[in-house]
Amino acid sequence: MIRLEHIYKTYASGNTNIIALDDINLHIPSGEVYGIIGRSGAGKSTLIRLLNLLERPSSGQVWLQQTELTTLSESQLRAVRQKVGMVFQHFNLLQMRTVLENVCFPLRLAGLKPKAQRARALEVLELVGLQDHVHKYPRQLSGGQQQRVGIARALANHPQLLLCDEATSALDPETTQSILRLLAEINQKLGITIVLITHSMDVIRTICDQVAVIEAGKLVEHGQVMDVFLHPQHPITQTLLSESGIDSGGWQDLAEQVSGRLLRLSFKGEATSAPLLSQISREFELNFSILQGAVSRIKQTPYGQLVVAVEGDLSRWPEIKVLLDQHNVMCEVLRA
Numbered sequence: 001m002i003r004l005e006h007i008y009k010t011y012a013s014g015n016t017n018i019i020a021l022d023d024i025n026l027h028i029p030s031g032e033v034y035g036i037i038g039r040s041g042a043g044k045s046t047l048i049r050l051l052n053l054l055e056r057p058s059s060g061q062v063w064l065q066q067t068e069l070t071t072l073s074e075s076q077l078r079a080v081r082q083k084v085g086m087v088f089q090h091f092n093l094l095q096m097r098t099v100l101e102n103v104c105f106p107l108r109l110a111g112l113k114p115k116a117q118r119a120r121a122l123e124v125l126e127l128v129g130l131q132d133h134v135h136k137y138p139r140q141l142s143g144g145q146q147q148r149v150g151i152a153r154a155l156a157n158h159p160q161l162l163l164c165d166e167a168t169s170a171l172d173p174e175t176t177q178s179i180l181r182l183l184a185e186i187n188q189k190l191g192i193t194i195v196l197i198t199h200s201m202d203v204i205r206t207i208c209d210q211v212a213v214i215e216a217g218k219l220v221e222h223g224q225v226m227d228v229f230l231h232p233q234h235p236i237t238q239t240l241l242s243e244s245g246i247d248s249g250g251w252q253d254l255a256e257q258v259s260g261r262l263l264r265l266s267f268k269g270e271a272t273s274a275p276l277l278s279q280i281s282r283e284f285e286l287n288f289s290i291l292q293g294a295v296s297r298i299k300q301t302p303y304g305q306l307v308v309a310v311e312g313d314l315s316r317w318p319e320i321k322v323l324l325d326q327h328n329v330m331c332e333v334l335r336a
Contacts, residue, residue: 001030001161001193002051007060009046009217020046021057022217028195028210033187035204035225036197037240038214044197047214048163051195052084053077064161082110085154089166091146093138093153099125100134103153110157124152127189128182144175151182155190162186164196168203180207184299201244205229205298213237225298230266230305230330251292251307255335258289260311262335271327272302280320286312307334 009021021043028034038044049055050062053069062069064080072080093102103121104114112120125131128148138146147167154162164183168176184207187194198204204211204225212222213236220234232238255262272295277288288308295304314320324331 001065002028003063004050005061005063007050007062008058009050009055010058019217024219026212026219026222028193030193031191032209033184033194033196033207035208035211036195036214037199037201037204037211039199042214043217044214045165048165048195048197051163052081052086082157083160085157085159085162087147087150087154087162087164087167089170091138091150093146093149095138098135098137099130099149102149103156106153106156120156124155127155128152143171144178147171147179148182155186159192162192162194164194166197169199177206183207201240205296207299226268226301226303229298230303254291255309258309260309261314261333263308263310264332264334265306265308266330267304269301269328271329272304274327276327276329280323284312284316284320286310
């Protein structure tokens with residue numbers, strides 16, 4: 001649905017140019033929830049604003065479906081933007097307008113008649129669970145409710161694409177989870193492609209199908225969330241996972257205190273809850289020491305990763321490897 005080809009973005013600062021984005025190439029499929037993660041200043045906010053040309057690239061192409069956005073006139077671009085909803089970190093609601101009037105606002109700009117505006121606004125407000133709050137003002141709502149108004153407003157014009165710019169970072173953890181569940185429901189029910197930026201790997205884990213990691217304006221890693229979580233390649237990805245409690249390191253000190261072969265085992269799906277290590281321990285008379293482990297879910301799929309030391313007679317290792325492969329458990333030998 002979205003293609004970024006050789007995107008560069010630079011800003012002039014005095015006599016120097018600051019590179020905000022450096023040769024970004026990205027493909028976001030239709031119907032997916034795609035996460036973009038990075039630290040503050042990494043370039044992720046600039047990147048998401050390029051997707052509807054609120055920021056224009058210094059060079060490169062931005063494709064939405066079969067349309068190259070940088071070639072459009074301003075009137076053509078306005079028409080495209082009506083099919084791209086945007087949800088902001090700080091809600092950006094009209095404080096002197098009711099919930100209903102806030103959601104009607106983009107419909108009025110699109111030229112709908114008042115009766116059609118009201119009908120569509122009530123429809124999306126019911127979708128986000130605010131049908132009982134239509135006549136309230138933003139100041140009368142909680143932060144989570146205000147963000148739901150922002151989501152309803154973004155959905156009003158039947159968008160094909162929903163951009164979420166740090167949509168949960170101003171919310172408490174419980175409210176964050178409720179907003180993420182709502183976005184997941186919208187993606188599933190309406191088939192809308194969602195692109196969100198965040199600094200939290202927990203947000204990525206909860207809702208996203210794919211993830212791109214941005215650092216210093218460069219795309220340093222991207223792929224399926226499961227693959228990136230279980231096998232992070234770039235140091236910044238490993239650090240972000242570690243800070244989220246999904247630690248890809250920290251076992252080294254313990255490894256020096258135990259003998260035997262050192263393995264990293266990655267599980268997903270049904271294998272995560274299977275008593276596979278117990279089976280191997282009994283059948284092959286081996287002892288396992290768990291040095292590090294994490295079990296969680298990526299969207300609805302369970303996954304886990306263990307770093308273990310295994311002691312005993314490993315002459316039957318090829319048989320053990322076959323058993324691991326049969327259960328789709330990836331095994332990396334960290335120390336022979």
